[in-house]
Amino acid sequence: MPWPIWNYWTQRIKLNMWKRAVLTALILANTGIGAKSQSMQDGDWVGQIIHLTGRYMDAIYKVRNSGDELQIVLEVENFGPFEFNDIQVTPDSLSFVWEPSFELQCTLARLPDNVYHGVCKDPWGGFGGIVMAPPGSNADELTLDEMTFKSIAGIGDADSEEKASILGPMYPVGQSAQLSSGTVNYVDAGSGPITVILISGLGDNLSSWEMLHRGLARKTRVIAYDRPGLGFSEETSIARTPEQMATELYALLRSTDVPSPYLIVAHAESAFTARRFADLYGEDVHGLVLIDPHHEDQAALWEGLDAQGWQSYWTQVKGFQMMLPGGSGREFEAYAAIIDGERIPGLSTVPQVPTVVITAGRVSESPKWIGETLEGRAAWNDFHAGWVRGMPSGSRIAQLQSGPYIHNEKPDEVEEIIRAMLSDR
Incomplete structure (x- = not known):
């Protein structure tokens, strides 16, 4: 990937945290509490939702483990609400369906720094990136990594x-x-x-x-x-x-x-x-x-x-x-x-x-x-x-x-x- 392209994105998608408010989305999962606790730390995660068009929003993910349920509340400004379904959590990945009416299937990989980077795609070719970083992360230092950028851009797709x-x-x-x-x-x-x-x-x-x-x-x-x-x-x-x-x-x-x-x-x-x-x-x-x-x-x-x-x-x-x-x-x-x-x-x-x-x-x-x-x-x-x-x-x-x-x-x-x-x- 030519450096100007990659530099464009690392600069453009730096997280500038907006005023938090307005909307929430509830995520329920059915997997065991032990696996969830290992995969996702309890607390307020920070991150970003981004589309290759340049639309992007900063986000906070409130991760709560209670009983047999994993609850994640996504907060962004003036957008939503979104309900996430079909959550699958493993030590290495997180996947879910974001907003059934959009049919966005999201798949995130857990990287060594415990930050999740992934892609959401719809059946008609729409796409977006998503980043989730654990509590205490510096949101201003987060960028969409090159692996995820390539996936969003379709580089390496079967076709x-x-x-x-x-x-x-x-x-x-x-x-x-x-x-x-x-x-x-x-x-x-x-x-x-x-x-x-x-x-x-x-x-x-x-x-x-x-x-x-x-x-x-x-x-x-x-x-x-x-x-x-x-x-x-x-x-x-x-x-x-x-x-x-x-x-x-x-x-x-x-x-x-x-x-x-x-x-x-x-x-x-x-x-x-x-x-x-x-x-x-x-x-x-x-x-x-x-x-x-x-x-x-x-x-x-x-x-x-x-x-x-x-x-x-x-x-x-x-x-x-x-x-x-x-x-x-x-x-x-x-x-x-x-x-x-x-x-x-x-x-x-x-x-x-x-x-x-x-x-x-x-x-x-x-x-x-x-x-x-x-x-x-x-x-x-x-x-x-x-x-x-x-x-x-x-x-x-x-x-x-x-x-x-x-x-x-x-x-x-x-x-x-x-x-x-x-x-x-």
Whole structure:
């Protein structure tokens, strides 16, 4: 691993202990007390939860042994609560399922210094790292070790050889381009007459596209990138408005000599950036594919269905997201202003290029707000369908039974839709 990459992470994920509060998650285990006591010391452990996108949170794990149960209470700020299940503790490892609705399977190894380092993965390729250090550890000196970093990055996975052959040996680290807002990391793979541009959702880096990127690049040129302040791109203090992010993307494509036309594929909140890009550079845009896109009028939809529930949920979301570090927090600040009613200057009501809207149709088994219920999903799909009816010829809507990360849960179906768009016109 090149030293700049490793140095980036050892610096970025130093633990800066935040104000503790708010949320707890209860872990129950069924193994014997003796084994647990040997494996995990009673007391307040310190640690960190981290995603390769750059999202990370400091954590305290309150480990308590009592009777036949091991109880661990995870405290982080403004996030959760999470219930951990299926705990397995041995002298050398700790594993559990974190938040059944996310289906995150976590496996941690106990290192010689009695610090647990591990990885949490979901069935669709999402991943995160987790660190737990025993009571008395200096949180400011903890870092994610190289072994865990490689595991999170997918280095050494069973399919890493194929991934490296298509997306590069150090994916998600790719090439770099110097823009006015700083150095931007991007991965350029494949070839074809129309270039597919992947714009990740709020706070996500380019690795959120891995499965789709790999599939498309076998027959098409595809570029994914880390926006400034995310992933392996340089931080920036410039406001993260759709206008700014659209002009940054255009500057990236021009500085790297990527010719038009472009098919822009955007996830969730980044639909605003894709739409503004089409407004500004429509002559270079073949079309848009918007994956479960957010919309400037969505708050009115949710308020009409459940005003009190929506306001409570939105207040909680803002309370957490506003505290995210770096680019994630700045992106959310701009996004929240739009949802709260701030108009985007120059944004067309509907895209002026052919557009496919892919909407998520699956209902949550444990809905936390109206948008995850059967009623909410139906209203969201109807909202998207009504929006598409006002779009140019060739536009359509596709509903897939999936959660919001449709491109991870249904990559083959999304790839098929994109290839159909590439063959149009």
